Amino acid sequence: MPNLVRLYIQSVAIGFGLSAGFVAAMxxxxxxxxxxxxxxxxxxxxxxxxxxxxxxxxxxxxxQFAIRVMMLSEQDDTPRGALRQQMIPIRIEARAEQQKRQxxx
Numbered sequence: 863m864p865n866l867v868r869l870y871i872q873s874v875a876i877g878f879g880l881s882a883g884f885v886a887a888m889x890x891x892x893x894x895x896x897x898x899x900x901x902x903x904x905x906x907x908x909x910x911x912x913x914x915x916x917x918x919x920x921x922x923x924x925x926q927f928a929i930r931v932m933m934l935s936e937q938d939d940t941p942r943g944a945l946r947q948q949m950i951p952i953r954i955e956a957r958a959e960q961q962k963r964q965x966x967x
Contacts, residue, residue, distance in 0.1 A: 877923025885914045
């Protein structure tokens, strides 16, 4: 299995695990009365929980994968910008030629 596919599957598993924990904590603490609302929905409350887990899972998986892909980059030690480089002043002599003025007619 290619490394990128393995990384994606791991990220999805971590994202959905975080999602399940987040939804469980959200229902247990009754944030914005979502727990009471789902509890009062009767037999269809599981659909709302499944949708919350699914949508948060997609969100957390995408963020997890993006973070892990960005962490794969190699360390770049080259200086960037003028603040990290030593600026050496160089004197350049500028000469301007005098032009004769043409009389106006």
